[in-house]
Amino acid sequence: MAYRTGEQFELTRGSARAVVTEIGAGLRAFEIGGTPYVESFDPEESPPKGAGQVLLPWPNRTRDARWTHRGEPQRLEVTEPPRGNAIHGLVRRKEWRLVEHAESAITMTVDVVDEPGWPVPLHAVVSYDLAPRELTVTHEVRNEGTEPIGFGVGTHPYLRIGDVPTDELTLTLSATRVRPHLPDEQLPYGPEQDVAGTGYDLREGRRVGELDLDTTFTGLRAGADGRYHHLLAHADTTVDVWTEPAFGWVQVFTPADLVGRGRAVAVEPMTCPADALNSGTDLIHLDPGESWRGSWGIRVVTG
DSSP: OOOTTOSEEEEEETTEEEEEESBTTOEEEEEETTEESBOOOOTTSOOGGGTTOEEBSOOSEEGGGEEEETTEEEEOOOOBTTTTBEESBSOTTSBOEEEEEOSSEEEEEEEEOSBTTBOSOEEEEEEEEEETTEEEEEEEEEEOSSSOEEEOOEEOOEEOOTTSOGGGOEEEOOEEEEEOEETTTTEEOSOOEEOTTSTTOOTTOEEGGGOOOEEEEEEEOOOTTSOEEEEEEETTEEEEEEEOTTOOEEEEEOOSOSSSSSOOEEEEEESSOTTHHHHOTTOEEEOTTOEEEEEEEEEEEEO
């Protein structure tokens, strides 16, 4: 059966379950004991507001869908027509190829080649590995071209804790700085600012109902394990979005209505901020034949 997101690949491990889509290799579901921990959507629909998608070779927006590579102007497809930008990369609507599908793990791959405004071919791999209370996602990218290239990686999970209203959840970020943006363009301007003493200070946690964000954070502080941790909690349950240090940026988005359940909250790990193809900020640079690998995950803690 053909769906808007293609074939649906189910993973199971104990009472944990996840669903990964063929189109975009996105995360459509993650639940434990029947309790959902990410917002899902109908497989016959396109992912609403980027839900669960892999963002590659750049996350967020590229201003005016234009950038320059080694002195040569590049023109990307405009994928955010109201603002004239290119948003969230080139692989969200691609059919990823299945490499391996076991009961609790899956590996998929896609090639970025002959795309308008993208001059160097890339080979990308994503792996999902399900544990009883955790889902680990690993991204790999290899430069298949004959010249160096800089790129970024991101992902777009919307989190939840069962049927608890999102407004009642508490969000904690390990971020010490926020990047101002132009409200009408959602693009950065000016230097990063310290979150201390501002409404963007989420280090001690704030109720999501108090927030109205489509905001980029950085200056992340690692835990004792060397990873960054962003937490969504209610009562005795915490959803921990952890990332390796390569994901030094996080976007928080709190749309009022995602899938008819009221407010949603996306916590989006990113290796670089918006418009990094133009600013160069924290791009990952690969020489021909060189590869990069990075992981993040979602862990559910109770009690």
